[in-house]
Structures are given as structure tokens and as C-alpha cells.
Amino acid sequence: MRAKIIGVGSCVPEKVVTNHELTKTVDTSDEWIRTRTGIQERRLSDEATATSDLAIVAAERALAKANLSAQDLDLIIVGTTTPDTLFPSVACILQGKLSAVKAAAFDVSAACSGFNFALTTATQFIENGLYKNVLVIGADTLTKYVDWNDRGTCVLFGDGAGAVVLTASDDGSGVLASWLKAEGHLSDKLIMPGGGSRDPGQKNGRFITMDGKNVFKFATRVLEESILAVLKKANLETKDIDLLIPHQANSRIISHVVKKMDLPNEKVFVNLHKYGNTSAASIPIALDEAFAEGIIKAGDIVVLSGFGAGLTCGANIIKW
Numbered sequence: 001m002r003a004k005i006i007g008v009g010s011c012v013p014e015k016v017v018t019n020h021e022l023t024k025t026v027d028t029s030d031e032w033i034r035t036r037t038g039i040q041e042r043r044l045s046d047e048a049t050a051t052s053d054l055a056i057v058a059a060e061r062a063l064a065k066a067n068l069s070a071q072d073l074d075l076i077i078v079g080t081t082t083p084d085t086l087f088p089s090v091a092c093i094l095q096g097k098l099s100a101v102k103a104a105a106f107d108v109s110a111a112c113s114g115f116n117f118a119l120t121t122a123t124q125f126i127e128n129g130l131y132k133n134v135l136v137i138g139a140d141t142l143t144k145y146v147d148w149n150d151r152g153t154c155v156l157f158g159d160g161a162g163a164v165v166l167t168a169s170d171d172g173s174g175v176l177a178s179w180l181k182a183e184g185h186l187s188d189k190l191i192m193p194g195g196g197s198r199d200p201g202q203k204n205g206r207f208i209t210m211d212g213k214n215v216f217k218f219a220t221r222v223l224e225e226s227i228l229a230v231l232k233k234a235n236l237e238t239k240d241i242d243l244l245i246p247h248q249a250n251s252r253i254i255s256h257v258v259k260k261m262d263l264p265n266e267k268v269f270v271n272l273h274k275y276g277n278t279s280a281a282s283i284p285i286a287l288d289e290a291f292a293e294g295i296i297k298a299g300d301i302v303v304l305s306g307f308g309a310g311l312t313c314g315a316n317i318i319k320w
């Protein structure tokens with residue numbers, strides 16, 4: 001039995017903030033942001049919108065495409081690092097709002113790698129026969145945790161949610177292999193110090209702090225490592241990839257890896273110019289767009305690979 005994706009959906013907030021708009025508040029330029037990151041604009045959620053509000057729309061869209069109702073779900077897993085509250089989980093909030101009465105629900109915390117970690121986790125439950133229908137979501141609202149005076153981070157992030165519905169299938173398609181990694185010795189390179197049990201009063205601030213250069217080095221190293229590792233597990237080679245959907249953080253990270261791996265650009269999906277880095281949502285949003293644009297066809301080999309705080313990295317290879 002494999003975990004087969006039968007529905008994909010996504011949701012981004014309506015509000016668009018362009019690079020030009022950011023130049024009014026921080027010392028930056030459209031040219032710097034475009035050339036160093038590839039980002040042109042991002043979406044921002046308003047004060048009243050929490051992560052679950054975006055996630056539920058993405059979930060409903062994915063369920064509609066899958067032709068399933070929430071009551072068919074056995075499990076909901078949300079990859080997020082910006083839950084509405086420390087507890088309950090976003091997955092439990094969704095389970096209640098969707099009336100997915102028979103579904104168990106929990107969140108996975110792996111920052112920008114969250115969707116791949118959640119997808120791999122869901123796949124295990126399906127392959128071992130415990131559950132049949134699983135909703136997997138990547139959703140984040142990181143713009144609520146950026147210091148809008150820090151030009152080194154505030155230009156990078158956007159908000160959004162993406163969802164897939166998985167079902168048990170024996171038709172040969174589905175998740176072929178998964179690969180996950182953590183390098184906890186680098187945990188201080190990308191951190192939101194305040195708000196957890198070490199600093200519940202947020203004396204150390206409630207903003208993302210990042211050592212951009214070290215995260216960049218990690219990302220270029222592990223993106224390639226994860227793709228090669230997951231290909232090997234599936235007994236496939238780079239030339240077998242029909243579409244690579246990397247985490248949408250920085251076009252320079254993506255092009256470095258694509259060049260090193262000798263992958264044709266048309267086999268790599270990039271939409272970060274429109275959304276910035278939407279963290280755990282970036283890969284499922286891209287997957288939804290790629291599928292809607294007809295880029296993914298039945299039988300295609302699709303590789304999803306992401307990296308993030310932890311530091312973490314994860315990849316899944318799917319036969320569509």
C-alpha cells in the first residue's frame with residue numbers, strides 16, 4: 001500500500017506587499033531583494049487571521065478536489081511553526097472546525113521542512129495499514145514574527161497554507177520514498193527565542209533571528225543531499241525526475257543546486273517571486289500551482305525537498 005495524493009489545495013492572504021513598499025520602511029531596494037533572493041512580492045495575513053484560518057481554506061479545497069468529505073478522514077497532520085496558540089494544535093482546531101469526527105490530529109514542528117516531515121509521517125500510517133485517508137497541511141504565518149525593522153529578515157517571508165489529501169492505494173503511484181534529517185547542533189542559526197518555556201515572557205524578543213550565511217550554506221548542501229538520498233532510496237536517478245519542487249526560500253539556493261545537479265530549469269518549479277518564503281506552506285502551495293497549471297501529469301516522478309529551522313531537511317519522492 002502506498003500513500004497517494006488525490007487532492008491538493010492552497011490559500012494565501014489577499015494582501016500583497018511588494019519590494020517597493022518595503023523600501024518605505026527599511027533601508028533596502030527592489031534590486032537588492034530581487035538579485036539576492038528572487039522575491040518580488042509576498043502575501044501578509046491581517047491581525048485577525050491566524051494560521052488555522054489559512055489552513056482550513058487550503059484543507060477544504062484539497063478535500064473538494066479529492067472528492068472526500070472531512071468525515072472520511074482518519075488523521076490530520078499540520079506542519080507548522082506558527083500555531084494559533086502553543087496548544088491546542090492547529091490540527092485539532094481544524095479537526096473541530098471541519099467536523100472531521102473520526103480523525104486523530106496533531107502538529108509537526110520542523111519549521112520550513114514541516115510539510116515534508118508531515119507527509120513522511122502520514123505515509124508511515126498509510127503504509128502500515130493503520131489509516132486510509134489522511135489530510136496533510138503545511139501552514140505558516142511567519143510575517144507575524146519578523147522584526148519589520150530588520151532588513152536582513154523582513155524581506156524574506158510571506159504567509160500561506162497548502163494541503164494534500166492522501167489515500168491508501170495499490171495502483172503503483174504515491175510516495176515512493178522519504179528521507180528526513182536534523183542537524184540540531186545548528187539550532188541557534190535560525191531561532192525564534194521568545195514565547196517558549198525558556199522565555200515565556202518573551203524577554204528575548206518575539207522575532208525571528210537568523211544567521212543568513214550559515215543557513216544558506218546548510219541549505220545548498222542539504223538540498224542536494226536530500227534529493228540524491230531520496231532518489232537512491234527509490235532506486236531512481238536524477239534523470240528520472242520530471243519535476244523538482246524545492247522549498248521556496250531563495251532562488252540563489254535553488255539555482256546553485258540545480259546547476260550542480262545538472263537539472264534542466266524547466267524541471268524545477270519556482271514561484272517564490274510571488275510569495276517569498278512561506279515556510280511549511282511553500283512546497284504544497286507550489287505543488288497546487290504546478291498541478292493546476294498542468295505541469296504534473298499521471299506517472300510523473302515528482303521530488304519535494306525542503307530545509308528549515310532545526311536545522312532540518314526532508315524530501316519525498318512521489319510517482320503521480
Ligand code: ACO
Pocket residue numbers: 027028029032033036037111112113151152153155190210211212213215216219249250277279307308309
Ligand atoms: N537590503 C539591502 N541590504 C541588505 C539587506 C536588504 N534587505 N539585507 C542585508 N543587507 C546587507 C547586509 O547588511 C550586508 O551589508 P554590509 O556588507 O554592509 O554588512 C550586505 O547586504 C550583505 O549581507 P549578507 O547577509 O552577506 O547577504 P547575503 O548575500 O548572504 O544574503 C540572505 C542574505 C538573502 C538572507 C541569504 O543569506 C539567505 O538567503 N540565506 C538563507 C536564508 C533562508 O533561506 N532562510 C530561511 C530558512 S527556512 C525556515 O525555517 C524559516
